[in-house]
Amino acid sequence: MPQSSIKDHLYESQLFLSRAIVSGILVIMVLLLLAGRMFYLQVASHDHFTTLSKDNRVKLQPLPPTRGLIYDRNGLILAQNLPAYSLEITPEKTPDVDATIQALRQIITITDEHIQRFQQLRTQHRRFDSIPLRVRLQDDEVARLSVNRHRFPGVDVKATLLRDYPQAMQTAHLLGYVGRINERELDIIDISNYSGTSYIGKNGVEKSYESLLHGQVGLQQVEVNAKGRVLRVLENRSPKPGDNLHLFLDMDLQRIALEAMGEFNGAVAAIEIKSGGVLALVSKPGYNPNLFVEGISTEAYAELKNSIDKPLFNRAIRGQYPPGSTVKPFIGLAGLEYGVVGYHQETYCPGYYQLPGKEHKYRDWKKWGHAEVGMKKAIVESCDVYYYELARTLGIDRLHEFLQGFGFGQPTRVDLTGELSGLLPSREWKRERRREPWYPGETLIVGIGQGYFLSTPLQLAAATATLANQGHHIRPRVVSLIEKRDGTTQKSPKIIDDLKQLDPIHWTQVIDAMTQVVEGLRGTARSIRSENYRIAGKTGTAQVFSIKQDEEYDEETVAKRRRDHALFIAFAPVEDPQIAVAVVVENGGHGGAVAAPIAQKIMDRFLLRDDT
């Protein structure tokens, strides 16, 4: 920029002065406008606003909507709203809140825990809000309070609807629970719509369908006197209740799965193959969700949280386990499809496998080996050496590509929140996350579902359903039907994401081998062979810790918590698949012995219901 011109200081100073004067005049004019506005509000409209503020004030009371109900596939109620009486205090109308609480303690049971929670809620609410001190009052407590009511200004007994889960522990992880809205949630909800609501879905279906379950707030315009007593209702806009949800879940299957788990911890996922509907989703141990509705006590919560069994942890969608041998049918299919192995082609299994030029022995679970092994035998007897060889021939890149098609390593995108994706290792993943190259030995252990490989029980069930469906993949879903309060219903969308076309013979071959796992004389799950229908399955055992070279592995001496996880995947009937099941039994030992019978009980119930 040329600095040709010499600054004219006198001119600039005068220019500025004129601008400053104009600004000054503008400021004064605007402030006069504001003063005029104040005059209009405070003098001209004073009476109007005084009326509003003083004696007869129009107040808006939000009318909270009733939360939608949740049913299982047979119409059994899973989540409902029960009337309950609660004791509430409005701090503004109560002269001395602490003294009032002490006096109330003489009449009804109020623990320190209640008081602590009340004080906490008090900091989150406005002074004129009514804050619950105790919920679920007993009938006699209500009676005693009514008699003494005159002694306690600002104390009210209110009838409210409280969320209740009749199946309690059995549906805890799947349904989740509602709890009081916390400060973080206040930031994301529509404050107007929640103005009369104090509960929000925290977990499971209650959380993922919060917007449908909640409904639309209603509004009541009332005229009140200075003491806040309602004189008359001016306008009433009814709330729109939340939608009811019907789940694919079969409560019978859910209960049977839990019972069949016995003393063990673990997870079960069962999927209806034709719809992708989740028939059972169990995570054991569970917890009582009803405790959370009224606000769980600190001790009870700490106990749940610190328990070594982790009851709050939803193993079915967040538990990431090595899939173990249950991946063998999928990898076998990959081998056939990529043409690196023939179904009848045989390998010799001496009980261990060595990479060319390497000392390390990759062991088979059967110490003395399986001798000559083809794919069928490798699946039926779960030969590891066969799969070491197959995995090596396929290579990690093809393994990764093929298994990804079945949904390994990615969330199933079921309609629940908090699902984890498992881990399907790949060259890229290792370079990015571990900053290390991929070693050939790692491909071998991916071949038997160990190593970095992790998957969730729901993922396994979904992959099994896709296998049973011969590549027709339906996204798993929990909710089948949304019932609007106007009587209309809406089906949840069936989202299909099919695998690319594979050779039909390959499907038949792998499924036949899986059938032999149950029906074959040497099948690892022959104990569950059924007369009524045919099952295709695959056992798996996931190592919780690794065995050192040449070390003997003795199940008895391993502490219970370090015992292997037992896995089983299955679908049935083979000819017309209806149900796919995945079972993970933590520290259960061998899949065939512990996990398979659980799956069988579920399939029996689902397929033979009419007979029993």
Add this chain to the structure above:
Amino acid sequence: MREMPRSALSFQESQPARPLGLLAWLHIDLPLLTGLLLLAFLGLAVLYSAGDQQMVLLNKQMIRLGVGFTAMILIAQFHPQHLRRWSPWLYLVGILMLMAVILFGEQGKGAQRWLDLGIVRFQPSEMFKLSLPMVIAWFLADHRLPPQLSRLLAAGLLTLLPVLLIAKQPDLGTALLVGAAGAIALFLAGISWYLIAVVGLSLAALGPAAWYLMHEYQRQRVLTFLNPESDPLGTGYHIIQSKIAIGSGGVGGKGWLNGTQSHLEFLPERHTDFIFAVISEEFGLVGVLALLCLYLFIILRGLYIASQAQDTFSRILAGALSLVFFVYLFVNTGMVTGLLPVVGVPLPLISYGGTSLVTILISFGILMSIHTHRKLLPT
């Protein structure tokens, strides 16, 4: 240590430039300080009432005021030439921090505004209330005024960059206010009335276009502003309640600590953005007019200081900072009285809250620096 102007002639050093005294030694402008202290004390009194007489709030606010006034006096010690040299760097750092906010900022109520610096959480957009007028004054001061069109365009870009970055957070309210700060600086630099008219008209034409670019909640604010009753449980609630508070205050007010709307009822954010409604309710029209006079005094004193400044940089900067102070006053009171949409802007020096308080006091420190470092020309 008092710093002497670098180009001072030797005979000036032998004659004291001003009557020596503690205030002069500290580079304090007494009228400004008096006005600010009065406002601060008034603010504390109102806060005591609005905050349900909680001493915790009051103590926190007093600490902030202490920090703010200390920062003001510290800034006043620096010669305006220093401020001038810092201007481009402050601007640059500010822009970098805005980008950092977009990349790593903390979320709150659907917008990213805060930068966590470990010890303090910091809102970089706040800084531009100061650094944008500074950088424009710096940019235009070296050349002839009124500025040529090309320099003007460049100055416009300097304004637009932070405005767009802040709007992206998204914080449309602050973006508009920072834009206003830039526009004020340009206006004071003497751009022609013809240009002002052209820009004003095209902005008015752009209004409908902006509607389509707004976030849903911003549109909601505009709609609620036009018809507060449409959402009486949500945003409209603020305006309805604050109008009731103001209107029921009347001429004389309900008296200190006696505002029923504020104490018993539903006036939201009454110790922060809506504190003006508490003042109106408790002190009435008389109190409000007195308060506005006090604000007017401070603004006019600022403009006077600007007109007495001896170089273009100081003039533009002092004038712009005074008017920015006024804009904040008007946007807040306009919002509370229902003249303007609800934009989260505190009432300067009175609302509870730290960041804006310190920024405003620093801007008055700059004004004091400009006024007390003048060279006294031999008459």
